[in-house]
Amino acid sequence: METEIQSSQSVRPRTAARADMEPPAEDSRLAFIRDYVLRTLRLQPARWHSCVSSEDNQRVLQDFLDRAEQRTLVVSVTVAGQLQPAAALPSSPASSSRGRAVYFVKRSRSALRRDCMEESLLYGDLSHNALQHFSALVEEVVAPLLFNSKNHTEWPQVVSQDVRRHVHSLRTHALVVSGQVHGRTLLPLPAGCQNVEQADLETDKRGEMVNKSIIHSLESAVIEWSHQIHAVLKKDSSDALLEGQTPTPHSELLFWRDRYADLECIHSQLHSSKVNKMALLLEAVESSYAPAFTSLQQGVLTALEEAEDVRFYLRPLQPLFEDMESAEFPDVRGQIGPLMHTVCLVWANSRYYNTPPRLIVLLQETSNLLIQQARVYLVPEEVLRGELSESLMKVQTTLETLQLFRSTYDERRANLSRYQRNGGPVRPWDFSPLLVFSGLDCFINRVRSIKDILLTAVDLLKLDKLQIGGVRGRALSQQVQVLHRGFVETFKLFTEKPYHCLDLNNKEYEEDLREFKLKVDDTDRQVGAIFCQAFEETSGLEHAFKVLDMFGGLLERPLVATDALDRFALLVSMFDKELDCCTRLYNKHIQTAEERGWAPVNRNMPAVAGRLRWAQELQLRIKTPFSKFRHLSYPCLESAEGARVIHKYEELMQLLNRYSSGLHEVWTESVRESYQYDLRLPLINRDPETRLLSVNFSLQV
Structure with missing residues (x-):
């Protein structure tokens, strides 16, 4: 019994706990x-x-x-x-x-x-759509309630008219704003327009206007429509450019598409039955606004014809611009020619798009598109921080593409006569290219400045591997390493700036670039001074050329080249002395041969072959440095002194060539009789007695 009680008591807490865990009933x-x-x-x-x-x-x-x-x-x-x-x-x-x-x-x-x-x-x-919701509320709830005369029977007439006027104004504004949201200009009908037809009938019967308030309402509507339509006609695709924005050709195509649709909407409203009756009524009462309304209709028609023509002729450009936008920037080069060809066709055939303002806008927007794609391709955050060789390749590709667009424009401009239609002349592009390419030129200059920075980095980072020989070589090499570390720090500080290096509106970049160039110029001057000291330590012409090869492209930097200029003149003088030395060696060799009948040659060399080898070595001694002169960045042999040295070099080369030719001719004459017989003999002989092998070599040959 106790066991049963205990078990029943142990069950109750579990049941209660399970009940506590159940979620409460929902409110x-x-x-x-x-x-x-x-x-x-x-x-x-x-x-x-x-x-x-x-x-x-x-x-x-x-x-x-x-x-x-x-x-x-x-x-x-x-x-x-x-x-x-x-x-x-x-x-x-x-x-x-x-x-x-x-x-x-x-x-x-x-x-x-x-x-x-x-x-x-x-x-x-x-x-x-909150605006649509509000318009429905005004049209279906507010206006019916407040326009219903039964709802304000006890109101004073002034209050009733004022309420009606405000409600009509609210409906008008809701209609206009709703149209603007959808890119359409909706012309609100005047209050009491439902009475226009009745007033027209009364005018025909009685010859006078029964209710002048209707005429006043119509004239007020004409004034309001005039403001709306003039605002539409005043719009131009160049507005965004004039405001300092950078629209692309997509904006131009979209502008003319929307303009055509909007003007077509306005035109249909101005020629609706109600509006035509309004115009007839204004003419019947000889209103001063009737001519203005007619002029308004004509202005809309003219603008509609222009928009239709432009939209039609710009349509072939749309797929070209879309392909250009979706292509990788290096592939854009192949699309520039077809694009400019189509632009020329539009210029030659369109009635309204063959004016300088229109073409200038289109070409400026095309430039903006190329600039936009170039920025994406270069990646401004990485162009100065990434691998130098890769960044240089991208920068060079960008410059070539942008300059191709500019040169294609110049080529098409010079050959517009090829696009003449029906034998008639094509209007020339007689506007200044600066109106088109001012922004593009600024961007090209910015990209060129980045290219100069990268080339500077490529040159000065080579200082790390520059090792100078000679007596003072170690001290000079240490100075070079100090310059290298200083430039690395300068370049790091410049490239880690947080701003957009391709943003033309960023003036901070220009200031930092100016400071960077000042530091680089100071480094170049010190490199030039070190080069001059290293050149002065050279012991001869060969050593001098080694110093030149060691500095390599650094000598092409303007400030370094200024210091190195005088050393090139010394190099010519050293080569002149080398030519004089070789000339003396030649004369001494010839004199010895004439006096003794033989001339010294290299050990183990035959007499004729040794002399020929000596002449070749002497030629090589002067030919090697002379060929290196042609690879120098500075044309040091084009001076008067250089011309004299070249003449001396050519004379010595001719002497050595004649000497070698003479030796060969004498040797040929001496062996002419025996060489045919000797050449028939085997190369190896065996002694019949000893059976030993020996080379069958004729001393004369």
Whole structure:
């Protein structure tokens, strides 16, 4: 029995604990909101469960249910598709997914009760298009209520007219703004336009206007339409450029497409039946606004013809610009020619697009497109920090592409006569290229400055491998390493700047570049001084050329070349002395041969072959440095002294050539009789007695 009691007691706590773990019943007020939200927004219940699982969302919902001062609840759908409750309307409905939302507003400042939720709330859904929602509200609710004369029978006439006027103004503004959102100019009809036909009939019968207020209303409408239409006609595709923006050709094509659609909309409104009756009525009463209205219609028609012509002829350019935008920048080079060819065809055939202002805008926008793509290709954040060789390749490709566009323009401009239509002349491009390429030229100069920086880095980073020989070579090499470390630090500070190096509006870049160049110039001057000291330590012509090879491309830097200029003259003088030395050796060799009948040759060399070898070595001694002169960046042999040295070099080479030719001719004559016989003999002989092998070599041959 005790066992049974204990077991029953042990069961009770588990049952109670399980009951405590069960979730509480859902608040019926919250269920009402849940059902309406899911039904209106057409969502699954899982979305609601995900929403209320957040403590922040629970707090917002509970505050709306229980707190009297919290009178508004808006539940919207986020971009991720989740429900988001809030105590006010979202600041940007368009930011949510399709702008879907529902609202709940308390009728009174009190907490909500479970038994009268529907009676205590105003609720509904919010349109994703707030302006369209507002226009529908004004047109279907506000205007019918306030225009209904039964609703203000007890109002004074002045108040009634003022209310009607304000309501009509509200409808007008809502209509105009709604059209502007969609890129259309909607012309609001004047108040009382429904009476125009009746007034027209009365004018025909009685010859006078019955109600002058109708005429006043029509004339006011003409004035308002005139302002609207003139604002449209005044727009130009160059406005964005004049405002300092950088539109691309896509903006030009879009402008003329939208302009055509807008003008067509205006034209259809101006020629509608109601507006035609208004125009006839104004003419019948001889209103001073009738000619203005006719002029307005004619202006719209002319602008519509222009927009239609331009839209038609610009259409072939659209796929070309789209291909250019989607292509990799190095591939753009192949598309520039077809693009400019099509532009020339548009210029030659269009009635309205063959004027300098139109073409200047299109070419400026094309330049902006190329600049935009060049920036993406170069990656401004990496062009100065990445691998120097890769960055230089990209910069060079960019410059070649941009300059190709400029040169293609010049070529097409010079050959516009090839595009003449029906034998008629083609209007020349007689405007200044600066009007087109001022922005492009500035960008090209900026890219060139980046190229100069990269080339400077390539040159001066070579200082790390520069080792100078000679007596003072070690000290000079240490100075070079100090310069290298200083430049590395300078280059690092310049390239780690946080700004956009391809932003033409960034003046900080220009200041930093100026400071960078000053430091580089100082480094170049020191490199030039070190070169001069190293050159002075050279012991001969060969050593001098080794110093030149060691400094290599550094000698092509302007400030270094200025210091090295005098050393090139010394190099010519050293070569002149070398020629004199070789000439003396030649004369001594010839004199010895004449006096003794033989001349000294290299050990183990035959007499004739040794002399020929000696002549070749002497030629090589002067030919090697002479060939190196041609690879120097400075044309040091083009001076008067250089011309004299060249003449001396050519004379000595001719002497050596004649000497070698003479030796060969004498030897040929001496062996002519025996060489045919000797050549028939075997190369190896065997002694018949000893059976030993020996080389069958004729001493004469």
